[in-house]
Amino acid sequence: MRALTCTAFDQPETLTVLDTPTPAPAPGEVTIEVHAAGVNYPDALMVMGQYQVRPPLPFTPGAEAAGIITAVGEGVRGLSVGQRVAAFTGTGAFATHLNAPAAAVMPLPDGMDLGVAATLPLAYGTVMHALIDRGQVRAGETLLVLGAAGGVGLAAIMIGKALGARVIAAASTDEKLELARQHGADEVINYEQADLKDALKALTGKQGVDVILDPVGDRWAESAFRSVAWGGRYLVIGFAGGEIPRLPLNLPLLKGASVVGVFWGEFARRDPAGNARNLARLAGWVMDGTVRPLVSERYSLEDGPRAMRDLLERRVTGKVIITP
Secondary structure (H helix, E strand, O other): OEEEEEOOOOOHHHOEEEEOOOOOOOOOEEEEEEEEEEOOHHHHHHHOOOOOOOOOOOEOOOOEEEEEEEEEOOOOOOOOOOOEEEEEOOOOOOEOEEEEEHHHEEEOOOOOOHHHHOOHHHHHHHHHHHHHHHOOOOOOOEEEEEOOOEHHHHHHHHHHHHOOOEEEEEEOOHHHHHHHHHOOOOEEEEOOOOOHHHHHHHHOOOOOEEEEEEOOOHHHHHHHHOOEEEEEEEEEOOOOOOOOOOOOOHHHHHHOOEEEEOOHHHHHHHOHHHHHHHHHHHHHHHHOOOOOOOEEEEEOOOOHHHHHHHHHOOOOOEEEEEOO
């Protein structure tokens, strides 16, 4: 097998492709021939040693993949050689083959594109958990999505609309906002050109937004939170904007609002049945066209470092994948 390998915590450009024997699956595992692997912000952070998880060196980055099962380990039930699947493993996906615990593997509906399937577990799984389990979005509520043209942002727009919410998308360029409109956003705000708080006040008739989904953090967080409605929920997804924001704690008190952490990976580990229900519902939406994941670019294994760099520098819209 060929694998993009990290031998020291450093910049993505230091990764190299190495040839190694393909290991047999351990008991409870399956081997997947990887057709596509989703590229995510935590992958790059992990390579640089800046993520909350630091795998032992050397390791292969890549948290999610889709492909075909080529071998089944002892004790595995319900999965078979030749089956099309997606998997979330945390690491190991940027390779031609991946061994995954059977519990982390999701059988795919017939006809689902493997490139699309590789984008589902992390970004879309995170948004399903965020909006359904943590934010408890209800039909008729208003949802604000920051970083709306990224992988998590576009997923939030489409899933928010599927749940019956009115969606306001905020992003840094008009081109990104047009993409958000194409994926269902009802209203858009360019937060590089307009005051975010004032724009939200105008769009909501001074009532505020019920739910804020924030994968950006940084300087937008406080302005967004000051626009939350009474009883609103601010969903902390990540900090792609750079700085981890500091919110004055009087704000949730005055608004009767909640700051809610969203850690999908830990949720999936602790509640695999709940995660499976969310992903099954998501798969149905993808197959009927309610949710249309955008794969904006495909990179070779050798170009994996460039994929991560493009993600870090926010040159990416939608999701990008590596095709080993």
